[in-house]
Amino acid sequence: MTLRLGDTAPDFSATSTEGEIRFHDWLGDSWAILFSHPKDFTPVCTTELGAVARLKPEFDKRGVKVLGLSVDGVSDHEGWSRDIEATQGVALNFPLIADKDRAIATAYDMLDPTAEATQTVRSVFVIDPAKKIRLTLTYPASTGRDFGEILRAIDSLQLTSSKSVATPANWRKGDDVIILASLNDEQARERFPDGWRADRPYLRYVPDPS
Ligand code: BEZ
Numbered sequence: 001m002t003l004r005l006g007d008t009a010p011d012f013s014a015t016s017t018e019g020e021i022r023f024h025d026w027l028g029d030s031w032a033i034l035f036s037h038p039k040d041f042t043p044v045c046t047t048e049l050g051a052v053a054r055l056k057p058e059f060d061k062r063g064v065k066v067l068g069l070s071v072d073g074v075s076d077h078e079g080w081s082r083d084i085e086a087t088q089g090v091a092l093n094f095p096l097i098a099d100k101d102r103a104i105a106t107a108y109d110m111l112d113p114t115a116e117a118t119q120t121v122r123s124v125f126v127i128d129p130a131k132k133i134r135l136t137l138t139y140p141a142s143t144g145r146d147f148g149e150i151l152r153a154i155d156s157l158q159l160t161s162s163k164s165v166a167t168p169a170n171w172r173k174g175d176d177v178i179i180l181a182s183l184n185d186e187q188a189r190e191r192f193p194d195g196w197r198a199d200r201p202y203l204r205y206v207p208d209p210s
Helices: 023-027 043-061 074-088 103-107 147-162 185-191
Strands: 013-016 019-022 031-037 064-070 096-098 122-127 133-139 177-179 197-200 203-206
Touching (some): 019 023, 023 064, 043 147, 074 096, 122 147, 133 147
Antiparallel strands (some): 013 019, 013 096, 031 122, 197 203
16 A cells, blocks of 8 residues: 555554664654665665764754664664664664564555565655654665755754745755745735735745744
């Protein structure tokens, strides 16, 4: 079954490098990212896990829990963690799920149809406090992800969840945002009494309200 934006993230129980995780309980009222890796002891994955560990304070600042997944077992994960720390200069600081029976990879449609049967694609799911899937990304095994872009997208999701705005191309926190096209000018004036800059009637910018 394909998971779509707005679907509830499937619940699961799993073994991880930080013990047993019951996913929905572990999420609590937080945002989260769940991201998969094709295989332990592989080069691109090693750099990705180091990159996420380095960015963990940025995820924490946004109230976003971080959960990795790979289809190998916990003892492999533990050995690989030592390599990650030695080569990337940072220790794993979030749980890495051991999805040996691929139950979670199957539920989240993470298995790579172009690779050996056990391998997952590089999936990312951003999940909100209501446990809804808010963003998905799928990268092939050969292309490492840009986790700065995932943080940028989370900034947009968190802002646009609470204000009647959308974020333009290449937006970064602090840049001007766009008033939702679904608000007419009268409704927009109630929300944005200081007014806006309109490049077109449908293209109305206001300062970042966050
Ligand atoms: C890697 O992480 O480098 C990788 C993993 C699986 C297939 C190709 C590359």
